[in-house]
Amino acid sequence: MELDQAFRSAALRPTAQRYAVLEFLAGHPVHATAEEIFRAVNRDDPRASRATVYNNLRSLAKAGLVREVMSEGKAARFDANLRRHHHFICERCGAVEDISWFDLPPSAGRVALGGRDVSNYEIVFRGACEGCRDAQPEQGAK
Amino acid sequence: MELDQAFRSAALRPTAQRYAVLEFLAGHPVHATAEEIFRAVNRDDPRASRATVYNNLRSLAKAGLVREVMSEGKAARFDANLRRHHHFICERCGAVEDISWFDLPPSAGRVALGGRDVSNYEIVFRGACEGCRDAQPEQGAK
DNA sequence: ACTCAAGTTAGACAAAATCTATATTTAGAT
DNA sequence: ATCTAAATATAGATTTTGTCTAACTTGAGT
Incomplete structure (x- = not known):
């Protein structure tokens, strides 16, 4: 799958939790908040704590696989749409x-x-x- | 002063606190956070509680005199919206x-x-x- | 098997924003 | 001037959002 590809090119370890975060964002182009991602990821198996979701959003963002989009509300929102x-x-x-x-x-x-x-x-x-x-x-x- | 003008055309009561919030934003085009505005407004006289600052930022925003600008950090930032x-x-x-x-x-x-x-x-x-x-x-x- | 670094975790903590219930101020009617 | 109703302001509690800490787990390299 192309997500593996993305991890490889970013030299980022594709742990279960990290994978789940990216997978959710790639499959739901709705600019989810960290809280929404946290809940979504924990519906399926690889459970992730809140801290892990935040950690992974940051590592994914640093690797360029995800980005934080500006938003009006108080909660940060994230996007895996890599196309400009x-x-x-x-x-x-x-x-x-x-x-x-x-x-x-x-x-x-x-x-x-x-x-x-x-x-x-x-x-x-x-x-x-x-x-x-x-x-x-x-x-x-x- | 043109701020009175702004209040009048927005049909918004220019209370001391509300005036102070708008005056600060108009005079400091630096996209202040609510907290910065709170502190600035309370340096001079008409003291305003945190809730009042938030209330007024919202009423000013609804009236179009101020707007919340998108920002990356967690704290919302505001801007007096006098010119596009x-x-x-x-x-x-x-x-x-x-x-x-x-x-x-x-x-x-x-x-x-x-x-x-x-x-x-x-x-x-x-x-x-x-x-x-x-x-x-x-x-x-x- | 052992080691080390990266990753994960729960929960404490902190920051940002909102809510609640009460008090005060104001505009307009009398 | 006084009264009343609506709007506004207040302190502090609460909720939401995000970060931190310290212990634990995992896995690659030896």
Whole structure:
């Protein structure tokens, strides 16, 4: 499976717990919180303590197999989508969706960025997702 | 002062505590955490409890005068939202800097965004800020 | 089999945010 | 000016999120 591949190329030991964390994230592209991952991993067998989940999220992140995505709520969220992508946040239902990658025109922001050395960027869009857009346009009063 | 203006147009009561929170954020564009705001506000007079600071950050955010900016650490960070802007995060020193606003070309991402209704967006750049770029290129071992 | 380092663990701890119940302030009516 | 209802503020308890510690387990290399 390609997860083994990922571990090998990252020179990271694929322990049962670590594997389970990565497997969950790879199979659930929903930007799970550490707590959700903890519960999911413990539903199946290789039990992992909270500390282990946090430890592994950190080692996976350091190896580049997972990344912590910025989020508005208090709990950190993680993502195993290794392809570059942008994000869309629905302001009505709170869903966070991946947007497939497109480049900014090379000139964009050249002036605004001044002497900074940009190695990466990401666009975060906000608005109404398809589901919410089709629902009640505003719900009047409340 | 323009803050009164802001309160009036948001139909939000400018209580001493609320005013102090907004004033601090407007005067310190550094993406403060709630804790920093709490301490700053209590250095001067109108003392505010922690709960009040959180309450006011939320009411100000709902009124659009302030916004919670996404951040990597665990503590939420806030920004007085008087001008639209992008962000730059230095991957070496962790600084978060504001980048003056520029629009995305209207066609950008049209396909990738599908049927979503975008009402706003923000670009987050990463890399080395001017200070870090000029410092040691990598620092060898560590 | 023995050793050492990496990994895991439970639970204590700390930090960040929210909640609760009460007190205070304010805007508007009288 | 006084009263009342709604909005706001408060201290402290509580919950949620994340980190730390110290003991235990595992496995690769010898």
